[in-house]
Amino acid sequence: MSAARPSLISSxxxxxxLMVGAVLMLAPFVWMLSTASKPPExxxxxxxxLIPHHFALWENLRIAFGKADLGRFLLxxxxxxxxxFTCQVLIALPAAYALAKLRFVGRKxxxxxxxxxxxxxxxxxxxxxxxxxxxxxxxxxYAALVLPFTISVFGIFLMRQFFxxxxxDLLDAARxxxxxxxxxxWRVMLPTxxxxxxxxxxxxxxxxxxxYFWPLIVLNSQQYYTPPLxxxxxxxxxxxxxxGPLMAAAIVIITxxxxxxxxxQRRFIEGITLTGLK
Amino acid sequence: MSDAAVSLRDLxxxxxxxxxxxxxxRRGRGTVAYGLVAPAFTLMLLMLLxxxxxxIALSFADYQLGAPSFAWIGxxxxxxxxxxRVFWISLTNTLTYAVIVVPGSxxxxxxxxxxxxxxxxxxxxxxxxxxxxxxxxxxxxAIVWEFMLHPQFGLVNGLIKMVGLAPHPWLQDRxxxxxxxxxxxxxxAVGFNMVLFLAGLMSIPKHLYDAAEIDGAAxxxxxxRLVTWPMLGPVTLxxxxxxxxxxxxxxxxxxxxxxxxPSKSTEVLIHTMYMEGFEFFRSGYAAAVTVVFLGLVLLLTxxxxxxxxxxxxxx
Numbered sequence: 001m002s003a004a005r006p007s008l009i010s011s012x013x014x015x016x017x018l019m020v021g022a023v024l025m026l027a028p029f030v031w032m033l034s035t036a037s038k039p040p041e042x043x044x045x046x047x048x049x050l051i052p053h054h055f056a057l058w059e060n061l062r063i064a065f066g067k068a069d070l071g072r073f074l075l076x077x078x079x080x081x082x083x084x085f086t087c088q089v090l091i092a093l094p095a096a097y098a099l100a101k102l103r104f105v106g107r108k109x110x111x112x113x114x115x116x117x118x119x120x121x122x123x124x125x126x127x128x129x130x131x132x133x134x135x136x137x138x139x140x141x142y143a144a145l146v147l148p149f150t151i152s153v154f155g156i157f158l159m160r161q162f163f164x165x166x167x168x169d170l171l172d173a174a175r176x177x178x179x180x181x182x183x184x185x186w187r188v189m190l191p192t193x194x195x196x197x198x199x200x201x202x203x204x205x206x207x208x209x210x211x212y213f214w215p216l217i218v219l220n221s222q223q224y225y226t227p228p229l230x231x232x233x234x235x236x237x238x239x240x241x242x243x244g245p246l247m248a249a250a251i252v253i254i255t256x257x258x259x260x261x262x263x264x265q266r267r268f269i270e271g272i273t274l275t276g277l278k
Numbered sequence: 279m280s281d282a283a284v285s286l287r288d289l290x291x292x293x294x295x296x297x298x299x300x301x302x303x304r305r306g307r308g309t310v311a312y313g314l315v316a317p318a319f320t321l322m323l324l325m326l327l328x329x330x331x332x333x334i335a336l337s338f339a340d341y342q343l344g345a346p347s348f349a350w351i352g353x354x355x356x357x358x359x360x361x362x363r364v365f366w367i368s369l370t371n372t373l374t375y376a377v378i379v380v381p382g383s384x385x386x387x388x389x390x391x392x393x394x395x396x397x398x399x400x401x402x403x404x405x406x407x408x409x410x411x412x413x414x415x416x417x418x419x420a421i422v423w424e425f426m427l428h429p430q431f432g433l434v435n436g437l438i439k440m441v442g443l444a445p446h447p448w449l450q451d452r453x454x455x456x457x458x459x460x461x462x463x464x465x466x467a468v469g470f471n472m473v474l475f476l477a478g479l480m481s482i483p484k485h486l487y488d489a490a491e492i493d494g495a496a497x498x499x500x501x502x503r504l505v506t507w508p509m510l511g512p513v514t515l516x517x518x519x520x521x522x523x524x525x526x527x528x529x530x531x532x533x534x535x536x537x538x539x540p541s542k543s544t545e546v547l548i549h550t551m552y553m554e555g556f557e558f559f560r561s562g563y564a565a566a567v568t569v570v571f572l573g574l575v576l577l578l579t580x581x582x583x584x585x586x587x588x589x590x591x592x593x
Contacts, residue, residue: 010498014397021390022407025465029410031433032422048436095318102311110315117326119579121527123548124572127555127565128332129325134343151321181310210415212530213548217556228417232534235421243425250418261413265406268413272470273477 036060036247043243060248064234067245070252072223073230077256080226081208083146085201092155093193097185099156100163101171111160117153123213130217144218145226149208155200158274162196163189195274202271209257227253333572336565343559355566368538368545369570375460375546376525382464384517387471392506394472395479405476409469416466420531423462424449449535452543459531459544467524471517478513482506512586519582526574547571 034050035043037057042049064070098104099111129148133139138147166189174188190197212228219225225233231253238246261268337355341348359365394404411419426433427448435445448458486505495504529548532538538545538553547567555564 011397011399014393015400018390018393018400018404021386022404025408025411025469027433028419028422028426028465029414031426032419035425044431046430046436046439048433048440091317091321094314098311098314102314104309104311107311110319113322113327117322119575120326120330121523121571121575123527123529123551124333124568124575125326125329126551127336127561127568128329130556131332131343131561132324132329148325151318151325153322153326156318181314185314206413210417212417212533213552216533217552228415228530231415231418231421235424235534243431246421247425250421253418254414257413257415258410261410262406265402265409269405269409269473269476272412272473 032247032250035243036251038244040242040244056244057248060244061252063242063245064249064252067238068230068234068249069222070230070249073225073227074252074256076224077209077227079142080145081205083142084149084208085204087146087150088152088155088200088204089197091150092152093159093190093197094182094185096156096159096163097181097189099160101166101168102181114153114156114160118157126214126217133218139218140220140224142224145215145224148214152200152204155204158200159193159196162193166192198267199271199274202268206257206272333565333568336562337569339562339565341562343561348562351562355563358563359566359570364542364545365550365567367542368547368550371456371542371544372526372528372546372574374456375463375528376522378457378460379463379467379525379528380518380521382460383467383471383521384514386464386468387517388475388510388514390468390472391475391479392502395476405472408472411466412469412473416530417534419466420462420534423465423531424535427458450540452540455536455540455544459528459535462531463525463528467521471521474513474517474520475510478510479506482509515582515586519578522578523575526571526578547574 030050034052037055037060038052039054039056039059042052042054099107099114125148130139133144133147138144170188170192171184174184179187209226210228211226212232215224215226215229216232219229222233231249234249235246338350338352339348340351340354390404390408394401425431427435429435429445429447429450434448439445446454448454482505486509487501490501490504495501527548528546529552532544532546532549533552536544538549548571551564551567551571554560554567
């Protein structure tokens with residue numbers, strides 16, 4: 001922490017403490033992998049061993065894919081998260097630009113509403129939004145999963161803050177070249193905002209890929225199930241009977257985000273930091 | 279969507295009028311601004327502000343999904359709510375969960391961040407491992423935890439048996455179920471808080487530590503007390519409030535692992551709201567539960583803005 005070199009004692013204390021914590025953080029992942037790799041007789045034995053005597057991961061994965069259409073559920077997850085993020089950017093970016101760079105009556109009030117909107121937890125609006133979708137006959141569809149999240153006031157806020165730092169000269173130059181305000185949004189502001197858009201994208205995809213509450217409320221049909229609903233459904237159907245395939249299914253559900261995170265962990269953490277800290 | 283289209287057409291008309299005036303370019307840009315914010319503003323009213331007003335209004339009505347009509351019943355939902363023993367259990371459990379998870383995950387997050395920052399080796403490695411639970415789908419990991427806590431075949435009880443103690447049905451005993459959920463909650467939140475603290479630590483200027491050392495702050499503890507802790511104040515406040523609000527929202531682990539049981543020992547506000555609103559379709563009553571939840575969130579936000587009044591200005 002200071003300029004002085006850490007002593008051997010303090011450095012070994014640091015590693016010892018962090019390693020103990022790391023083991024605790026990793027334990028569920030390791031146990032999940034271990035259980036998913038064991039045949040039933042090893043899972044239901046009272047002696048603890050990490051490495052399976054008989055390696056059954058492929059068998060368990062095959063059973064999991066056979067019992068539930070996991071491929072379909074992963075595809076649903078991709079469809080829903082991509083649709084949500086695309087809509088959020090298309091709608092938030094122009095608004096963020098106007099709030100940051102254009103003068104108009106009501107701008108301050110609108111920005112105050114955005115700041116207020118950030119404070120509203122998603123569960124708070126669930127009942128009326130559900131009733132609205134019910135009225136529209138839109139429950140149990142991709143639309144029900146996507147529509148409520150097309151607006152992200154947090155996205156507007158984040159990109160507005162980013163746009164505030166873009167020099168006005170750049171915009172004036174674009175206007176001199178005869179660009180419309182609409183063109184400026186997509187051809188000048190969007191390219192400069194890529195770091196903020198990426199950070200927001202990470203936040204949005206992580207939140208909606210992992211969301212359980214809203215899909216649980218609006219869906220009935222399995223064909224629209226997103227990954228979290230799928231694994232919960234699998235567990236309810238198999239409770240206490242086949243932990244091997246269940247753990248294999250859990251691995252399949254967490255893999256896309258965890259692998260993406262491991263491949264680009266620096267960017268992920270920067271993204272979360274940028275979007276997490278107001 | 280159709281609302282947005284209508285307002286865009288109105289804006290065209292406005293633009294035409296504006297062109298006739300003295301400063302056409304400036305005015306023109308002003309009206310374009312309305313076109314740019316119109317979709318966002320419309321959706322905000324439709325999906326956020328309208329529903330927020332709606333949930334408050336509903337809490338004063340006896341509306342049930344599927345019922346032919348409903349009536350305004352004033353405070354009756356709240357009277358029923360406050361007279362319900364389960365509601366008080368649910369509120370107490372929610373607060374207990376927050377009171378355990380917030381200090382637990384904030385202190386551990388800060389500790390891990392400081393340990394990682396205090397040396398140069400394996401920083402990225404530790405950061406990655408501690409952040410992994412934030413990324414992993416909580417529902418999937420909740421099921422893994424359920425198996426780890428399994429009375430007969432779970433890892434936790436296996437280790438307990440190895441040291442010669444009696445195994446315990448953690449999630450099935452009403453004395454321990456809520457605490458087991460708290461442990462899962464802390465496990466999941468530590469990494470998120472760690473990242474926020476890491477960002478805060480990196481923003482502390484190095485020369486402050488040198489200055490403190492020259493002034494005689496020799497021990498690590500005094501450097502922490504004199505520099506790190508005061509400089510981290512705003513970040514800590516933010517992390518505490520964010521973690522608090524997230525704790526009030528606890529639902530996933532409860533719904534999948536315990537359904538509020540055994541005997542309501544893990545019933546929490548959002549789970550009560552879910553059951554009333556989406557299992558029994560008692561929308562008005564569920565709306566009243568939501569308003570209580572909103573009250574808790576608002577209270578925390580007010581405390582934060584009170585404490586941070588001097589520091590944050592966006593506009």
